[in-house]
Amino acid sequence: MRAFVFPGQGAQAIGMGKALAEAYPAAAAVFAEVDEALGESLSGLIWDGDAETLQLTRNAQPALMATSLAALRALESEGIGVTAAAYVAGHSLGEYSALCAAGAIGLSDAARLLRLRGEAMQAAVPVGEGAMAALLGLDLDAAIAVAEEAQAQGGVCQAANDNDPAQVVVSGTRKAVERxxxxxKGRGAKRALLLPVSAPFHSTLMQPAADAMAQALAGVEIRDPQVPLVANVVAGPVQDGAAIRDLLVRQVTGSVRWRESVAWLAEAGVTETWEIGAGKALSGMIRRTAPGIAVRNIGTPDEARAAAASLNA
Known part of the structure; x- marks a missing residue:
């Protein structure tokens, strides 16, 4: 049994998806539609721009979604559709990619929603006032205890991303996160370091962004996905469009329960995940969480062809 998983922010890189667009007309059409939806050449930035501009949240979010959908269209061109997966899942913004892949949200709508999501997240907290940090070598309970102690001394500090058994990201006000x-480090973390992000994602500080997304999502059609989404907020499957709308709002301030989502997939019988789009970060998290799940990456034409060959062998 297979799941398609879609990466989140941090996977972006200049040039991503360009080879897919050159090899597959259906992949090129994804970038063209996203450009039209946003009223600008996002594809030009992705392929020939500068990394600092691409890293801006307002650009990275729709860019990563476009690259993931281009990779999916490449697979479809090779005869593999989303129903080759039993489940879809995405890490934070990757959830929009997963839902678009599964037919729940239209591509143009997804692009506009992610542009708004990125802008609203950035606007929620002035630059420099929020921060995120990765705690490596601590499990979720230990990371929560660290966050609670830091927050008790003032400010906000919460577990934001439970990525795998030894990687938890905390988010909040800068001084609390630095604390x-x-x-x-005093509790035995192998490493603890601030992340190069511009806002404290997935914390209560993002409530203004959640309010903005609630308003935006109210005006967008969300259909039942063709295959169930294993959602960040509940770490379990959902296949109802109305429920998904609510979960996407809650996701802005809620924790990304990725480790639990992967564990759920393993328990459900998933034996293989395909990471669709840029980077390989999710595959590493999956290996560390559920070593019995095989991982495959689909981000280039060669990888799309190899995946198709693996099913037709």
Whole structure:
């Protein structure tokens, strides 16, 4: 049994998806539609721009979604559709990619929603006032204890991303997060470091962004996905469009329960995941969480062809 998984912010890189667009007309059409939806050449930035501009949240979010959907269209061109997967899942913004792949949200709508999501997240907290940090070598319970101790001394600090058994990201006000880094090192963390992000994602500080997304999502059609989504907020399957709308709002301030989502997939009988789009970060998290699940990456024409060959062998 197979699941398709879709990466989140941090996987972006200049040039991503260009080879897919050159090899597959259906992949090129994805970038063209996203450009039209946003009223600008996002594809030009992705392929020939500068990394600093691409890294901006307002650009990275729709860019990563476009690259993931281009990779999926390449697979479809090779005869493999989303129903080759029993489940879809995405890490944070990757959930929009997963839902678009599964037919729940239209591509143009997904692009506009992610542009708004990126802008609203950035606007929720002034630059420099929020921060995120990765705590490596601590499990979720230990990371929560660190965050609670840091927050008790003032500010906000919460577990934001439970990525795998030894990687938890905390998010909140800068001083509280910096405090958490110091506390984590004293609690046996192998490493604890601030991340190069511009806002404290997946914390209560993102409530203004959640409010903005609630308003935006209310005006967008969300259909039942063709295959169930294993959602970040509940770490379990959902296949109802109305429920998904609510979960996408809750996701902005809620934790990304990726480790639990992967564990759920393993328990459900998934034996293989295909990471669709840029980077390989999710595959590493999956290996560390559920070593019995085989991983495959689909981000280039050769990888799309190899995946098709693996099913037709």
């Amino acid at each position: 958490a880094v110091t506390i984590a």
